[in-house]
Amino acid sequence: MDTMRFELTRAEFERRRLLRRATYVWSGTLPGIGEVRLTCPRESWHSGEKQAARVAGEGVPTLAFRGVRFRGLPRMAHMQLSAGVDNCRPRRRHLAVRRSDRALRIEVRGRSYRYRVLDDKRRHELTRKGVVVTMTRSEWRRPRTISGVAEGDADGLDVGLAILLEGVYTRNLSFGGAVYSWPGRFLSRLDPTDLADLLDL
Numbered sequence: 001m002d003t004m005r006f007e008l009t010r011a012e013f014e015r016r017r018l019l020r021r022a023t024y025v026w027s028g029t030l031p032g033i034g035e036v037r038l039t040c041p042r043e044s045w046h047s048g049e050k051q052a053a054r055v056a057g058e059g060v061p062t063l064a065f066r067g068v069r070f071r072g073l074p075r076m077a078h079m080q081l082s083a084g085v086d087n088c089r090p091r092r093r094h095l096a097v098r099r100s101d102r103a104l105r106i107e108v109r110g111r112s113y114r115y116r117v118l119d120d121k122r123r124h125e126l127t128r129k130g131v132v133v134t135m136t137r138s139e140w141r142r143p144r145t146i147s148g149v150a151e152g153d154a155d156g157l158d159v160g161l162a163i164l165l166e167g168v169y170t171r172n173l174s175f176g177g178a179v180y181s182w183p184g185r186f187l188s189r190l191d192p193t194d195l196a197d198l199l200d201l
Contacts (some may be wrong), residue, residue: 004150006030008038008163010143022072026146026166033156034058038146040073040167050074053167060160065168075169076104083108083157092173102173104165109157115165117173124170126162133162 008028026038036057051069056062061084067074081088091105103116115126122137131152137143146166150159 002151002153004031004154004159005148006150006159007145007147008036009145024142026163030057030059030156030159033060033159036060036160036163038163038167041069050078053164055160055164055167057156057160060156063160063164065164067168070169073167073169076172081106081108081164083161104170104173106161108161111157113161115162115170115173117170121171124162124165124173126158126165128158131158133158135162135166137166 006028008026011025011027024040028036030036034057036055038053038055040053041051049068050066051072051074052064052066053074054062054064062082064082065074065079066081067079068077069075076090076092079090081090086109088106088108092102103114106113106115111128113126113128115124117124118134122140122143124135126133126135131150131154133148133150133154135146135148138145138147146163148159148162150162
């Protein structure tokens with residue numbers, strides 16, 4: 001089984017200004033694939049309740065995840081994922097209790113993926129048949145580094161997708177995280193300027 005290790009480092013970001021959000025960028029090199037870059041949010045302008053994260057690079061299809069805005073990230077509500085010209089709507093079981101049952105299910109380009117949180121909220125795992133990509137953030141919120149280990153016959157789509165999902169608010173992939181984040185997610189839907197984001201300056 002092949003193993004690929006990689007790390008993305010947070011670069012300088014565009015600070016919050018009037019009518020604009022701070023935009024964060026993580027970049028690094030995928031061995032045997034090339035440079036890759038995660039940008040979140042993709043747009044710095046306050047443009048409605050939706051927000052997107054984006055991945056682009058060498059040997060990686062352009063990937064984007066769009067969902068309802070929460071704390072400067074798209075979250076898993078009214079979500080849409082694109083890989084180049086291919087679009088899909090990820091699914092998950094909102095009322096499940098076990099982490100494995102709450103995993104995000106993604107069908108794209110003929111592949112079936114599952115993305116779940118592990119024992120630590122900073123660690124996630126993306127799997128498909130024959131491939132496992134494990135991601136670790138140095139911190140939960142705006143990490144300095146995002147590192148990964150890809151095992152199996154992983155390619156640019158597998159690794160790029162795992163990186164993209166690190167730009168999504170996924171705390172509610174665990175039942176405890178869903179309970180913890182529910183008040184903020186509820187309040188953010190009441191105010192178009194996103195109360196939770198404004199309180200997290």
